[in-house]
Amino acid sequence: MKIFIDTANVDHIREMADIGILSGVTTNPTLIAKEGRDFLEVIKEITEIVDGPISGEVISLEAEGMVKEGIEISKIHPNMVVKIPLTSEGLKATKELSKLGIKTNVTLVFSANQALLAATAGATYVSPFVGRLEDTLHDGIEVVADIRRIFDQYNFKTEIISASIRTPKQMADSALVGAHIATVPYEVLRKAITHPLTDKGIKAFMDDWNAVFNKK
Ligand code: G3P
Numbered sequence: 696m697k698i699f700i701d702t703a704n705v706d707h708i709r710e711m712a713d714i715g716i717l718s719g720v721t722t723n724p725t726l727i728a729k730e731g732r733d734f735l736e737v738i739k740e741i742t743e744i745v746d747g748p749i750s751g752e753v754i755s756l757e758a759e760g761m762v763k764e765g766i767e768i769s770k771i772h773p774n775m776v777v778k779i780p781l782t783s784e785g786l787k788a789t790k791e792l793s794k795l796g797i798k799t800n801v802t803l804v805f806s807a808n809q810a811l812l813a814a815t816a817g818a819t820y821v822s823p824f825v826g827r828l829e830d831t832l833h834d835g836i837e838v839v840a841d842i843r844r845i846f847d848q849y850n851f852k853t854e855i856i857s858a859s860i861r862t863p864k865q866m867a868d869s870a871l872v873g874a875h876i877a878t879v880p881y882e883v884l885r886k887a888i889t890h891p892l893t894d895k896g897i898k899a900f901m902d903d904w905n906a907v908f909n910k911k
Pocket of ligand 1: 701721723822824827860878
């Protein structure tokens, strides 16, 4: 499973890219607004940091506007992916953009049927929202597993991006059920890297070493 970061914060993106674990970036209007910076400026900066798919979301609600915005987003950089919400208009726009050879990430997916419809419309990626499903006591990971089974059964090339990840466990569970990608917030990636037993182990190794070789 590939790891994307779900943020528009360039410092966080740079930190994770430097570690070498990032294959892509996803943003949404909330994440861009949180940075308080111009959309184009932020996206351009991200394309200079990460050489992989970068999702930028449309804000139009009608297919025509989504397609226009999508074409503009795709012109920013060859790695750009147009993020489109799963509505009837969104499906229509996905179909149009896919005919133009423009990559799409259909977002706000909450069921296997929605994912199947997005794949049928030609989506490059679908983003089931695991965390938001689990917030409402639904099994988000089961939805990801169902989508993977359907895509495999019918040979869809659409890739699943496990999104709205809130915990390291949701990240690992996404990998276990076959998500192609998990897009993970910075804080969750930091938690996934660290483990108290790793820290404790390093301290014990250092103490033992210093007791013998660095006696004062
Ligand atoms: O990629 C989707 C993600 O940005 C939504 O996350 O935490 O707002 O549910 P969240």
